[in-house]
Structure formats: C-alpha cells, structure tokens
Amino acid sequence: MDRRKVGEILAKESGEIVIKYFNQLNKEKEKEVKDFALDADFEAEKLIIKKLTKEFPEDGILSEESDEIKGSSGYRWIVDSLDGTANFKARIPYFCVSIGIEKDDKLIMSFVYNPLTKDFYFAEKNKGAFLNENKIKVSSTEPIVKFLFSYSTSNHKDSKIIDLGAKTFKKILDNCRAIRLKGSSILDLCNLANGVFDGLVKVGASYWDFAPGCLIVEEAGGKVTDFDGKKWDNKTENLLASNNIKHGELLKLLT
Numbered sequence: 557m558d559r560r561k562v563g564e565i566l567a568k569e570s571g572e573i574v575i576k577y578f579n580q581l582n583k584e585k586e587k588e589v590k591d592f593a594l595d596a597d598f599e600a601e602k603l604i605i606k607k608l609t610k611e612f613p614e615d616g617i618l619s620e621e622s623d624e625i626k627g628s629s630g631y632r633w634i635v636d637s638l639d640g641t642a643n644f645k646a647r648i649p650y651f652c653v654s655i656g657i658e659k660d661d662k663l664i665m666s667f668v669y670n671p672l673t674k675d676f677y678f679a680e681k682n683k684g685a686f687l688n689e690n691k692i693k694v695s696s697t698e699p700i701v702k703f704l705f706s707y708s709t710s711n712h713k714d715s716k717i718i719d720l721g722a723k724t725f726k727k728i729l730d731n732c733r734a735i736r737l738k739g740s741s742i743l744d745l746c747n748l749a750n751g752v753f754d755g756l757v758k759v760g761a762s763y764w765d766f767a768p769g770c771l772i773v774e775e776a777g778g779k780v781t782d783f784d785g786k787k788w789d790n791k792t793e794n795l796l797a798s799n800n801i802k803h804g805e806l807l808k809l810l811t
Contacts, residue, residue, distance in 0.1 A: 559631065562611055563655050563667040564678065570600035570637055571653045571671030578644065578672075596644060597621050600637035600653060608633055620764050632658040636764040640740030654742040656768035661790075666768035668746050677746045677772055685749050685775035694778040694799035695751040700806065703732040703754040708741035708761075708795075717760035720794065724757055724783075727809050745769025748797055749776035755806060758795040766795055779803045783810050 577596035601621050608617055609625070616627030619635035633655060638644060640651030649672050657665040668677040677692075679685040685692050697703055705728050709721070729735055732755070738744055741758050742765070748756050749772045758766060770780040770788050779800035782792045785807050798806055 557611060559612065559657055560665060560680070562607070563633075563657060563665060564676070566604050566607055567653050567655050567667040567669040568671075568676065570603050571669040573600045573603060574638055574644070574651070574653060575671045578647070597638045597641060601635060604633075604635050604637060604655070618764065620762070630660050632661075634658065634663070634764050634767050636742065636768075639742040639765070643739040648739060650738050650743060651740050652743045652746075654764070654768045656771065663767055663771045666771045668742055668768055668772065670743065677749070679749075679768075679772040679775040681771065681775070683775070685772045687746075687750055692750045693776045694749060694773070695754050696801070697754040697799060698801050700731050700802050700809075701733060703798075703802075704752075705732050705735045706741075706744040706748065706753045706756040707735050707737050708744050708756060708758040708765075709737060709739070721759040724759055724794075724810060728755075728757060731809055741765050742769040745773050745780075745797060748778060748799070749773045751799075754799050756795070756797040757810075759793075761793055761795055763790045763792075766792075770795075770797065773797050781807070783807070 574596045598621055601619055605617060614627055614629035616632035617625040617635060618632060636654040638651060639654045644651045653669045655667040656663050664681045666679045675687060677687050707725055744756055746769055747753050773780050777800060778797060780788050780797040782788060783794045783796060788795060796806060
C-alpha cells in the first residue's frame, strides 16, 4: 500500500479511536506545567505508530507523545494523534487527528481528520489542497481591517511566550475585524485554507502543532512564515499564516 493511502486510512482509523473516548473519563498525564495528554492521545498514537512501523519499517516517525523513531528511507511521518487535547477534555467539539509526511526533510503530504464532522483535509505538494475531495482555496479578503483572525495558543509555558502572545494578540486585534480562539491550530489552519479565516498567529509552537496544516494552507494559495518572514520549518516557534494578499503588511504589524 502506498503512503498516501496509508496516511488517509490512519487519520480516519485513529479518529474513530479518539471519538470512543470523547464522552468517557480520560486519565490525564501531566507532561509539563500547563500541558497534559489523555488516554485518547496515547491510544490513537499507538495505533498509528504500530501500523506505520509495520508498513514502512525504514521510515522515521516524529510524534507528540512518544520518542522519535529514526528512519533510513528519507521519509518521516509527523504525527499529532489529538490536536486540541484541552478542548477534548472539556468536551468542546473542536479537535482533530493530524498526520504529515516528509521526504528529505520537506513536507510533501498532509492528512487532517475531524472525527466529529467526518471532514477530511488532504494536501500534496504542488497538487493542491482538498476537503472531502473538493479543492479548497484561501479567502480573497483584502483590507486587513476586515480580516477574521485565529489566535492559536500554545501551552504558554513561560513568561516570554506569554508576553509575546499578549503583545501579538493586541497588535492583531487593533488592526483586524475580530479574533477567534478555537483551541486547535491544525483545524484553524485548515479553516484558513478553506476561506473561513483570513489570517492566523500561533506563538510558542511545536512542529507537529502546525506542519501538516501549513502545507494545506500553502496548497490552497495562502502563505505561512515565522514572524521575521522566513519560511516555516521544524525549528519555527512563532507562526503567521494568511491568505497571502497582505502578508507583508501583517508582518510589519508584528514588529
């Protein structure tokens, strides 16, 4: 079976595991201050890793809840089995499964599945972005004052991140129409790709928090950089995504 098919199957199968836990009591495992994981995270990730190591034993795997598996094939899977864990614990219906594939350190495919709505987002490098097999594109909103923004929070584990987040939030709010805090950066990026949001900021990010969503945004015609305007990569911590119409002006707002 090829990697594209396996990625789609795993996103959906692990999503069904996540849903089984949604209305159950989940054990909470604290990872660090303000950050935790649930049974749903671990069980869905366990399925993904088990199947990937069986199908592609030479591939690497970078996942949120487990140690990295080094590979030799040039391919690496980026896995977040439950993006929106805090929402999930509070029974807020906004979370997803996120999987990406890298080839030689470049993301080439993304699979994002919302198990509540059954929405499946897919993107392949240079081949477009899709929602349930329908091609999607970013909004055409032009004046920043009309932008609907998503502010995607990290776990805000230290005062530096908190201060930067607060300053960034105010700068955006002073200049755009409104901001929404939804609690899943991957789903927010998918919604930006589908024209729901016009822009997004995320402060204090980890790679699995955004990478698959970034490819979906770019393949839908949007742009994603760090706050200095550099292309995102696995070292990026602060993210600006937009419909690419006023990206340069947005960057200036953040300086």
